[in-house]
Amino acid sequence: MTDDTQREKYGMSTKPTKAIASAAEIRSIVGDIDDSTVMSIRDTGATAAEVLEAFIWASSDDELGNTPGHSRDGPVGRVYDILQSLEPPEA
Numbered sequence: 899m900t901d902d903t904q905r906e907k908y909g910m911s912t913k914p915t916k917a918i919a920s921a922a923e924i925r926s927i928v929g930d931i932d933d934s935t936v937m938s939i940r941d942t943g944a945t946a947a948e949v950l951e952a953f954i955w956a957s958s959d960d961e962l963g964n965t966p967g968h969s970r971d972g973p974v975g976r977v978y979d980i981l982q983s984l985e986p987p988e989a
Contacts, residue, residue: 918943935980955978
């Protein structure tokens, strides 16, 4: 029996796990944000790369989410929504 077969037998994933972005990584990408916002971002399960992608979208004037090949689904979309909630409303 291979290791993968054994893992599957006991309901364990055989897929590699992704590393959730650390608080330090989030702050290095987003800047100075409060602890509750950092925890909200971590709760999405986003990687540092996904946080960066969401930050670029939130910082951009372009409608990247409406461009073919780009989507605001999953962790990236949830981080984007969190970052958008931090933006002051336009006057």
